[in-house]
Amino acid sequence: MHHRSRTPGPKLLGVAIAAVLGLGVAVPPAFAGPAGGPSADADPVPGLVAGSDTGAPQLVTGLAEAAPGDNPAEAARAHLAAHQDRYRIDPGQLVEAGVERAADGRRTVRFEQRHGGIPVFGARYLVHLVGEGTGQRVESAGGKYFTGLTAPTVQSVPDEVLRRLAIGAVQDPVARAGATAEDRGPVVLPGGAGRLARHFTVRGSDPAVWAAKAQEVFVDASTGEVALSYQVRAPYPLDVPGAAASGVAAGVAASAAATSPDAAAAAPALEPATGTAPDALGRPARVNIGRLPDGTYQLVDLTRPATVTTYDAAGRDELDFSTLPADAHPAASPTTDFPAVTGTSGATDAHLNAAAVYDFYRDRLGRDGIDGKGGPITSVVNVTSFGEPLDNAYWDGRKMVYGGGSGKYLPFSAARDVAGHEMTHGVVKHTAELVGLGQSGALDEAVADYFGNAIEVTGRGMPMTDPRAALLGEDLCRTGTPEACADRRLDDRRTTVADYVGAPAGVDNGGVHLNSTIFSGALWDIRRTLDPLLADRLVYRALAEYLTPLDDFVDARNAVLAAGRALGLDRARLRTVAAAFDAHGIKAGWQRRIGVDSRPLLRELSTESVAPDVAAGRWVAATAGEGAKGSMAVYTGAVAGSAEPARLSAEDGRSHGWPATDGTTAAWVAMGPGADGGWGMEVLARPLDGGPARSVQRGANQYFGDVRVSGGDVAFLMTDYATGRGGPVLSRAGAPAVPIALPEGHRASALAFRDGLLAWTESWQVGERTVSAPTVYSLAAGKVVAQYVVDDANAAAGTEVGSTRLAGGRLLWVETPFDRTKGSTIRSGALDGSGVSDLLPAGPRLGTGTEPRRISGLTASDRAVTFAEAARPVTGGTRNTDLPKLWQLPLTGGTPERMSCNRGGQYSPVADRGTRVVWLDATAGRTDLVVRERAAGTC
Template sequence: MPRRSRTSHALGIGATAVVALALAAPPALAGPAAAPDPLPALVAGQDTAAPQLVTGLSEPAVGSPADAARAHLAAHADRYHVDPGELAEVGSESTADGRRTVRFEQRHDGVPVFGAQYLVHLTGEGAGQRVESVGGKYFTGLTAPTTATVPAATLRELALGSVQDPKARAAATAEDHGLVVLPDGAGRLAQRFTVHAADPATGGPAAREVFVDATVGVVALAYDTRAPLPAGGTDQRAAAAPAADGLEPATGTAPDARGNSAKVNIARLPDGSYQLTDLTRPAAITTYDAGGRDEMDFGGGIPADLPPAHSPGPDFPASAGTSGATDASVNAGIVYDFYHDRFGRNGLDGKGGAITSVVNVTQDGAPYANAYWDGKKMVYGSGGPNYYPFSAALDIAGHEMTHGVISNTADLAGMGQAGAMNEGIADYFGNAIEVTARGMSMNDPAAALLGESKCRTGTPQACADRRMDDHRTTVDDYLGGTVDNGGQHLNATIFSGALWDVRRTLDPLTADRVVYRALTAYLTPLDDFVAGRNAALAAGRDLGLSHAQLRTVAAAFDAHGIKPGWESRIGMDSRTLARNLSYSMAPPAAGGGHWVAMAPAPDPVKGTGGGNSSTTTALYTGSTTGRGTPVRLSPDDGRYHSWPATDGTNAVWKAIGNTAQDHSRELLTAPLSGAGPVRSLFLAPGQEPGNAQISGGDIAFTVNDFAAGRTGIRLSHDGAPAVELPLAAGHHPDDLTLKDGYLAWTESWQDGQQRVTAPTVYSIAAGKVTAQYTAHAAPGAAASTASSARLAGGRLLWLDTPNGAGTRSSLRSGALDGSGVNEVLSADSPNAPTRYSNLAASDQAVTYRVDSTKPAGGWTNAALPKLWQLPTGGGTPQRLSCDRGGQDQPAADQGTRVVWLDSTPGRTDLVVRDRAAGTC
């Protein structure tokens, strides 16, 4: 079904190091080479001393499963590097063959660590109980504080501010989930919110998980989800079946969406009428007919005035079919039975909790062609003229209900590779349930199609949302970038395709058990594809698969490129300067053959943040040639260091205090050599510096005076104390740029009903403004907006974006003396800059980002944001790099050399190219 980027669990498109030892036989005695074990006994953790996975154990464990697990970890502290005192039990899973998995969550000084879960697997009973494997995510070296220093009201406002659309932001609400530690380097203390707002593109409900740094006051992490609104007031009730008191199990008939009569399990009410509640299983299954209500009405639960689908007699009316209620109820029973009969699971939560579906919802008065799990219930769209109600497709019902199983087990995060595995496992079981229930062969062409039966017309192949036999691989097809929460839907079939190949190769029952055990016993919220591979192999070993069968499982993952180190095998034409920076919102700086970038402390080159440093972030600098060892530029003073600028000799940046005693905002400067002292440029209570720029002996920056409600410009010339430049009242400066004795900025002010923006040039030697190019609108037209001012090639460059017209901007160039403007590149030109794109300019070349709208056929790597370059004086734009993933935040060094943040390998790396690649 059509993807909606705001939904993480809607069906529609919305590197660990392996340690192993081996012995080689003497050549004269060697027989046929034994196939290597597909699962090493030890898989080392990434950025932590705690191992990701330890298998092949058989060690005594006495006591209750939780007590035995803790005692085992404590007894082998030198093996696991885990403090049992930091673990809180959050769940357990048992199997019919006597295996038990205890799932712990890591707590740092009592604060939950986001995504950090460690699991201990036991077998046997009583004195014969033994530990057979251990693993998960446990982060050693966390030193983050656990007390928020930013006021709670400020944190909430920052969370709400993550909603970019002003209208949606005005009506947004933020649900507070308390403090968590983000396991990034030494850790970041954050307040977690679920922000609910209307999607500006569709008007429907949207939700976003937002983590606001509680000591600095910046958004540290955010991703879209589909969390329900908190139930409240008297008009909502939780998404649970009504109490069974007074209801009697009964049977009846009801038409399905295609007009066929179906037998249904129903409940008889005391007044003799009936409702669509199936009481034949421990988990009561109840279906509500929204009657065409908007999906927004169900964000917080079931409206109090809406009863379950109802009938005066046991034979339900035609509306039960046209609404999709019959199919939702019957399919929910099929899904329950699959999980119960195959794995012994009692419902989505494993505890017999109620299973609730809402059908026949609309969106803005129109048919809604989608379905989703919102964390509590299934919500199915009404379909419309081209689709049956979405509950009518069994694989869609299985997919959405499997999200419920996932959220109650591994709880895979809805972003990046973890999100893709979340969607991929839901795809796998959705199809496995349908194939099993329909008695289909795995060789049936439709077996691998998801959602192929929802269309009223057309072929199954054309109707399917995804297909697990699309043969996508990590190396050829992985989409890296910010689109779709890091590709959670777009990369799903890379993982589900491997699982589906396992099901085709092994017998389906064995494959299903392997995938289910991997999900419930091995996967944790932040796992990646390789961890998913190892989880499947470990699960297979637990279930007694032969060595040959395990090799078959490994071969399926190999065929889809899911193997250790796959990221390094992606073809890239850029050089990597620093790996896994994590902070895609923080632009790097470059100049004079050097780069400066923010990264987790202490080592961005090896991608190993963490250690004993308490600094939230640090600045590093290195050569843009990639030679030499990058060095840390910022002091280890417990502050947040970011927003750098450099001229290739010195750097200037902002440091933010992040303790209860230190809320400072200070501007610092230091030589890139690391040989000189770090010097303070500006520090004043109630005032915040920003927009810092440096060129030779000159440093310029803005100062936001909160008490006065104004922003001014300060300039330090040849090392002298900074002085404030004159600026008219009500005028606001932004986009500072400094080069060769000139300072420029974008100046804005209100002129009646019109907001005016003007690229402005200031001569330091003359001490005055020498040019100001006011963006005036043509008669009757909306004003244009100037942005991204850059000094380069003896001229001023900027973007000119027509307000309310199109998505592209013109690139313009103005003389420093105000004598005239040239259009370097028209907004109508092919590959013109995206509106408000950030520019990077040297005297020889200007580089900019081009965003794409979602293609009709779905997102591809080619459609992700890319960087383009053309001569500063004008010419034909060329692709800067053919790296296939998302490209952002360019910084010009010298000549045509540019550094930028690249997400091609599924993480945020700092990379460089010396010249444009041309045509890709």
Template sequence: MPRLPRTTGTFALGAAAVVTLALAVPPALALPAAGTPAPDPDPVPALVTGTDTAAPQLVTGLSEPAPGDPAPAALAHLAAHPDRYRIDTGELVELGTTQGPDGRRTVRFEQRHGGIPVLGGQYLVHLTGQDAGQKVQSAGGRYFTGLTAPTTPAVPAATLRQAALAELPDPRSRDSAAAEDLGAVILPGGGGRLTEHYTVRDPAAGTAREVYVDATTGTVALAHDARAPRPATAPATSPATGPADGLQPATGTAPDAHGRTAAVHIAKRADGTYQFTDLTRPAPITTYDADGRDAGDFDRVPVPADAVPASSPTPDFPAATGEHGATDAHVNAGIVYDFYRDRLGREGLDGKGGAVVSVVNASDGGKPYPNAFWDGSKMVYGSGGPDYYPFSVALDVAGHEMTHGVVAHTAKLLYLGQSGAMDEAIADYFGNAIEATARGLSMDDPAAALLGESLCRTRAPQACAQRNLADRRTTTADYLGTRYSIDAGGVHLNSPIFAGALWDIRRTLDPLTADRVVYHALTDYLTPLDDFLAGRDAVLSAGRDLGLTKRQLRSVAAAFDAHGITPGWQKRLGTDSRTLLQNVSNGMATPAVARGHWLILGDGPAGTGLYTGTVDGHGTPVRLSPEDGRIHSWATTDGTNAVWAAMGGPRGAGQDVLTAPLSGAGPVRSVFRSTSTAQQLGNARISGTDIAFTVSENGRTRPYLSHDGGTPLALPLPEGHDVSELALKDGLLAWNETWRDGDSPLVTVPTLYSVAAGKVTARYAEHAPAGTGPSSAVSLTLAGGRLLWLDFPADHTRRATIRSAAPDGSGIADLLSGDSPNAPRSTVLTASDQAVTYQVDGDKPAGGWTNAALPKLWQVPLTGGTPQRLSCDRGGQYEAAADQGTRVIWLDATAGRTDLVVRDRPAGIC
């Protein structure tokens, strides 16, 4: 289903470190010596090393005594094996202990650094037996070693909140938006980052975002679509429901959306009327009618006090109850509840018999809303419309949304990238499993694999289905590589890959066994930041716990194999680029390169900072920026030295333009320092002994230049003129000069300044083709003795034209016309002395995003010619930076993560 305004867990559509640490296999789990006969292969690995940590991700095959109460015994076990686990048990806090039907117990711990929760930091210990016979069977999860992040914020709370609100794309929404402070969180990666976690809700757009603001710099460290449950202190619903409120169990009838009469469990009020509250289970099930109100009124907030459950003066409810979808939601909620209780032993979504709440008949600003979502505490179903029934009609959709509630109370999978895709996949799996079980569908029935096939009023079920779990998608053929800006990194787009593997397991094993295995993996193995491979290991480990034979385990492994969820699958995607740095997750990371040396903001062994390395991949990346609590970014290099801006940090730290040699052997030197909170530094550029940057103050931006290592001086500008963007190379400084003559539109003119002459030597007037109207010049760059820029028409009727001009202001020419089918559609432009590289953003296809529609890089000779694809990597390609010749580095999302990669020459036609 196309993504609609609600992004909080809609039915339709990492803070990871740079360096991976290897972990030696403990002697007790050593591999067989060379030459010894191999045992019967076991699909469940004995040990899985962790990434970005020295602690193992999974240790299985144990049988070690651990007598006593489960939580203290589990903690003592971890402490007794420091060489195996590499865990400081003083950082672990018990989240809870669950017990399976066979008596097996799982203790889940949360990692806290200085008392502050670590995002995704959870470790689990699995116990069997009782009392003195209790033993540890396995352990694993994610524990991040080497954390050194501070635990006290350096930035005022008001500033952090404003930074979170600034994450909203529309500034007009910030006054009405809400930023709920959920407390401090440590983001893992290197030494970690202290952040403040906010949920930002934009009522106008109907969106909610999880935003983590760096508490030492005041900048956004991570942001993604909302999915996490609300804090336990927040009321889930209001008003409360239950016998204590004067409600008494009753039965009645109500028509469903198709006009059929259904028997319903209801409650009788003290005044003799009736409402949709089912009191026959430990958890009350209540269904509210939004009566056409906007879905945003119910999104991540308690049910408004003026909203009431579906009601009737008699036990026989009126036709509107069915037309609005209330009857189907109420009945389906009971079916889902019973599936989890009777089949899997779970009492309610939270496992504790907590209230189950549904809201139906929600609109999209008064318009039909064909969608549904779990908001962290309840289900909200759209009204449907002329083409769709209310979304509560489909049992598999209800099962999908309610399963999100189960995930939120167990593994708490982070809603982005592969972890978010597994969240969606598990919701898809159980949604379909619940419907197939309730309807008595055979696993051979093609309809069993369809999700949402019963939603359409007129179209055939196959055409209406939102996803098909039997469509055989694989990582190598179908994984959509995108950054977090599209579908939170592909949470819906890539979920069918993992869901398909789970569905194949249900077709291979008997359905009940498969359901119990997947449920055990979710509740007792998965942790918030797990990826597809960790999901595979979790399911296999759960299968062995539940007594699957080796033959059955091999069939489970074969299901994952068939969907390409195998070790090293990212390396089999057919990429034609070389990886320089993996898991570049910082949203402010923009690479720079010159003379074979790259530079980027990243997370490394010395924490978050500017790291440099060589494009040949030799050597270890070197950190250039000091550890002073400030954000160091917007860096560039001339291949010998780097220059960047440092800002934020502790009060009084000030802002600096800093420079340092790429070797890391020389000192970090301040070129310009500002202690004024009214000033903002940016656009730092370097070429030999010349450094340029901008200073913005009181709404005006001016260029500064340090020539031959001298004191930076502000360059003169006519009154009312400003600059934006800078380019500096070989004694030439370029900027975009802007001004407005009276009420006329803003004028933007590329301007060239000669460092040697100390004056402006050329201004490049607008060069738009006749009849196209005014244009806007952006992305200035100097290469091959020429100035280049992108020229976008103000009316956005065409793509951008790549313009080139001589340094004396003459010879303005179109290197590539905006009429070209491969002309730029973004502001990314970079060039060497031989070639110009630019980014083409595709339009989202009518059928949804594809790899082909994601941004791709193209290259054209500096002298003109036919554009060629720089790389045939199938995923998104972002933030290109040109080196020498035709070599380019960029951020590539093809491999299921964002990597810094390089290619030496264009690939041509893909």
């Protein structure tokens, strides 16, 4: 959940699970009709919700069909088989994934879908049974099962190539250099015919460099395209202005801890005992403890089926506890009176709160612990992060990890709602398994928000009318009011249409924390309106029995309503539940109600990481098509007019992307098997108005990128995998491509091409420092004609130089210090290497905020320069205003104006003629290719 500011990771493929995998939003019958809402007497629980991109329904309720048998899974399977006309499910593709048994005897059978024996990512189908034996019957069913999958089940790209491509998905070159990829095996990504992919967990060997950018990467096993990539679950940063990055190893820990032996397994036998220990505020508390044979005591609670154990890391780094080290021991005392450090470290509070969370789930909801089977509950307190206090807490996949606090914060275990929130993530993992990306990830956070607060207010006996009841983390601050301290509040009244943060996958995994209170706020309103115990049981039943990994907000609304019917809520109370979701804008079609001031050219692109291009009123872009089905293809269209986009790339089983155009010709990169059956990359070029594509360059052990085209000439960057060397390559008038030699040890990036001039950023090492130089190369002269050296000798952290652009007879580029206390500068130089000036000096962030401006993209025409401000570090207060926005100013300099007032993330701007700009926009919770003719001005 929580907690300290951290810079967002690089942009990753995939905006949200729904977009990446082709999962749309079904329209429940209850919301059909001209007004888009139900009639006053309509049943708020949909009887049938059609699935999207599948013949199988998303939800079927109101059943009472016999399914006799003593084995619930076999009875459920037989039911699905007997009703093929309704479900269209092949029982042979289902593998039992477990049976959830409710306290009232109801059983939920979970099935996982297989395609040719290979798991289908996120595909779960659930059948709900009541009664016993011959009286057993099916009450409802639903989930995500994908019909029509025809993806191959044998990969054609070699394992080592797939691994290399997975590592290549890491865009930070420093992190990528030390990265490794753990092979998780094959998986079929749903959507259309499906895609066979290889799943890798990519992480760095140097955590200080990697900084929590462990990624789940899915590489298409037929083409080599990175089909899906997102960060492993990481802790949520609390809004701590100016705080250093923290919690950086949470994602690494989540995977490592799940597979490593637990040091506690070798612990000596303990006897139950009781004692006293001070809490974080020094108040004495009674604790259940364990007595060792030598007469000493540890914080081990043996009074419950789930053993509760609390370790004190004593200030060691969180990385040391990705798995419990052999020398780790529970917090200890020579007597039953534990010392003061047990409180100041947070151990006492962690111990008591873990037990309280267990009791809540057992006594109130009938669940036996986090895993539902009475498994051990482990907490580690008082960890640090690279020598700094860790103002954070997280569930790492196996245990709780808490920072020991700082001068501003108490130990993070001191807040029961924080403990409840994080431990609920464990419950979600053992039930719905919600994928931590986009809306499904926001649902995971929302459920954790809800139960974290519900556990605290129930334990304190707080009425729901208490203003503090809706606050999350309000008790962590050493000074200040609870309202000022709270990380989130569940009564913030946010709605989808007004407040949904259109974030791509690279920002908070698609806004999983930034959008959570839209849904948890609706759940909290339900708890305020219904009896709190009934509301808790309702939300828990939806989680344990109805939600599946890829569900979105509307799916979850239907899940809660269906759970309400199963609990016996009457129609009036079900309408109350529906009204709470309505009030937060959670109903089918909400995305279409978000207003924008741009004009769409192509909707729902499959990625925001592959930039478009535009010239002379013609655009090119790459996408896997509506719903992100299949491999990427290159499309083109006119900026003006309404003609359908035309596909440029062939349907040849390869992935085509990274396009460029000069308004007449397009060039791009294809990757996948060639005519000889071997995998490789190829640069292709084709006229926009028709004609065959020609091969510019093909290589089996080479990487091509940064393709540019001008006057029919094609330039690109090439890297040889075997030697690691590379640089610009040029093909003139269809002739074979020829490398442009760089000095030994020099590298090129950020290629630009226009009017017989190539430009790039050249960099090389001089001793311990990096030297970078925006460089201009003349095709006519056959040599470099200008170079502007940026020497980092006086910049300890270094400077990133990039985004080179040719416009108006000048070279433009961006200089950004790695020191985040300093901002970016847009510089301009004459094409003979003289006359360098600052077009936009470093300054504070535009529009809002006082932190230094950081620029993440630059484009220019002969009249105007347009740039994107980088996203602010994701914090508890992050809103749409903190996501990247486009600004424009005259090429001669001046005051920047907002290019668009769209409230979501704006990425990859490319300039056309005059002030016209095309970009990728995530305002509607998906990536659209859009255009504006001129700046919007002040928003």
